[in-house]
Amino acid sequence: MTLHLIVGSKADEPSASGDPLAMASKGGAVLMVCRTCGKKGDHWTSKCPYKDLAPPTDASDMPPTSDGPAALSGPAKGSYVAPRLRAGAVHTDAGHDMRRRNDENSVRVTNLSEDTREPDLLELFRTFGPVSRVYVAVDQKTGMSRGFGFVNFVHREDAEKAISKLNGYGYDNLILHVEMAAPRPT
Structure with a gap:
């Protein structure tokens, strides 16, 4: 079964009068872009109404790592990864050494x-x-x-x-x- 998503223009969508994001986007300033569907200023990525219809992410979207297939079982795309755990991060304990006493x-x-x-x-x-x-x-x-x-x-x-x-x-x-x-x- 194939699902097709038909995305209308801004004029086709009902306006949300109480939504500050929709009002700000009408003024010309784009506050955000949804990472799932690419719409501007309508909703947060986590509240995307099209997230179930989005194609699944594959390994080609992820940055290459030296860990091989084991690295693919890591955090999902879009989830937070601490800077010290990101690919290419220099692993030092400098921050911990500052608080440690001799x-x-x-x-x-x-x-x-x-x-x-x-x-x-x-x-x-x-x-x-x-x-x-x-x-x-x-x-x-x-x-x-x-x-x-x-x-x-x-x-x-x-x-x-x-x-x-x-x-x-x-x-x-x-x-x-x-x-x-x-x-x-x-």
């Missing part, structure tokens, strides 16, 4: 005020040596500091020097407690 040279700072931010801690601790990472725990709802943070030094000696000088130091009307960070449980 437990050997990490200093835990507690009794921070609510106004303390990462640049504040960096300014305070970089006088003792090169700092590789600064993290201040922040409450998701209020955006205020939760009162503790971590500072990673490149060299352990610099971390020990910072602990000896800043533990008990008055900072922002509070007395800081600075110690070596306990290793994370594995």
Whole structure:
């Protein structure tokens, strides 16, 4: 059985008076084009009334990959694929390395005020040596500091020097407690 789709012109279609997309398309500006049927400004691709009549996508529409046939069982055409999972993406863990701390040279700072931010801690601790990472725990709802943070030094000696000088130091009307960070449980 073969289905034929007869697509009329814009004049043949009933106008949707309450549809802002239809009204915007009458003004000459095309807001979108449906990826399924190619109509302009009528509907979203996911709400396409012709999606059941569209020809099935085949492997020739997909970008070539080095994985061979196994790659064809991946996400369907048109579905979201994260940038790091797309074909040709460079796979690095650079984003993860930025948030990971080196437990050997990490200093835990507690009794921070609510106004303390990462640049504040960096300014305070970089006088003792090169700092590789600064993290201040922040409450998701209020955006205020939760009162503790971590500072990673490149060299352990610099971390020990910072602990000896800043533990008990008055900072922002509070007395800081600075110690070596306990290793994370594995």
